[in-house]
Amino acid sequence: MVDLRSQYAHIKAEIDAGIQEVIDSAAFIKGPKVKSFQEHLEAYTGAKHVIPVGNGTDALQIALMGLGLKPGDEVITPTFTFIATAEVVALLGLTPVVVDVNWETMNMDVEAVRRAITPRTKAIVPVHLFGQCADMEALMALAEEHQLYVVEDACQAIGARYTFSNGETKQAGTIGHIGCTSFFPSKNLGCYGDGGAIFTNDDTLADRMQAIANHGCHVRYHHDEVGVNSRLDSIQAAILDAKLPHLDAYTAARQRAAAYYDKAFANNEKLLIPGRDPHSTHVFHQYTLRVVGADRDQVREGLAERGIPAMIYYPVPLHQQKAYLDPRYKDGDFPVAERLAACVLSLPMHTELDEEQLAFITSSVLELINI
Ligand SMILES: *Cc1c(COP(=O)(O)O)cnc(C)c1O
DSSP states (O other), X not given: OOOHHHHHHXXXXXXXXXXXXXXXXXXXXXXXXXXXXXHHHHHHHOOSEEEEESOHHHXXXXXXXXXXXXXXXXXXXXXXXXXXXXXXXXXXXXXXXXXXXXXXXXXXXHHHHHHHOOTTEEEEOOBOGGGBOOOHHHHHHHHHHTTOEEEEEOTTOTTOEEXXXXXXXXXXXXXXXXXXXXXXXXXXXXXXXXOEEEEESOHHHHHHHHHHHBTTEEXXXXXXXXXXXXXXXXXXXXXXXXXXXXXXXXXXXXXXXXXXXXXXXXXXXXXXOOOOOTTBOBOOSOEEEEEOSSOHHHHHHHHHHTTOOOBOSOSSOGGGXXXXXXXXXXXXXXXXXXXXXXXXXXXXOOTTOOHHHHHHHHHHHHHHTTO
């Protein structure tokens, strides 16, 4: 699905120098590399504050803690996403309220969000699934109307750009009150271990979340509230600082691979290519087909036999996950998400795919859907 080894080979000198610098300085925690990466990421995203943390899940948790939500407060998330989005809501004693998604973009359905709002709703967590922004203009308007916070789960969408109807453009993660991203190795900007970051333009929220990520203290050994320990370590920061200048080229490589897939699969009655939101660029964390006229699992097995990995993101929506079963929801309540879970198939997607590999993957898929 990804080829991190080949990607590293191209930037080995930069990465190795960065890691060596950290070892020589012995500043493994909160070293200058973390500060440098933070500043470079602020410049890249346009976010006023970037708070580096231990991983994307922590970023989401610290964001919700920073908003000061209370047990019983409702947080709306899409039911078709990675579990972390709802996990942190549940862990904090907040109530996850799930909504269906759009069949084309696979992102949160704004009208479903509107219907899910109650007097206890405090926040909306849109997920920019597979690398394309959710319908942020409509979500921000809805949030303002109901005085809700918006925390973007931009773990899959770093570098995606959203254009508002007035022509203004913002990066994924910098549109809501808070944005969260992950530097898990296979993410679009991946480190060589765990890492994550929080974005915000709000000084007060930034100050509070910074403290929460550091055991709840502003002043060392003085703890103002219960926090966590979540840090991006200096070696990971050095790797990310070396990779950030390449992110746009990496995105372009993913988009070229996606264009190849699109061309091969367009106008096929058995496969639907990923639907596009005209307001957002797509950075293709995943290239996800909907297999509508063939047996998805057989296609996947056939690909595996040819040595082509393909994955199902995600096979079970949140409302059908054992740990999240809730008497408020039953099978059939979120028909689009349930249909997607049964038909999605993500193809190999990374920065190193060449024509030969793409030709082999696409011809294999086209053969297999006709068996
Ligand atoms: C990867 C991911 C996360 C969690 O990131 P980690 O760094 O693995 O904790 C959260 N949400 C989504 C949508 C993700 O893809």
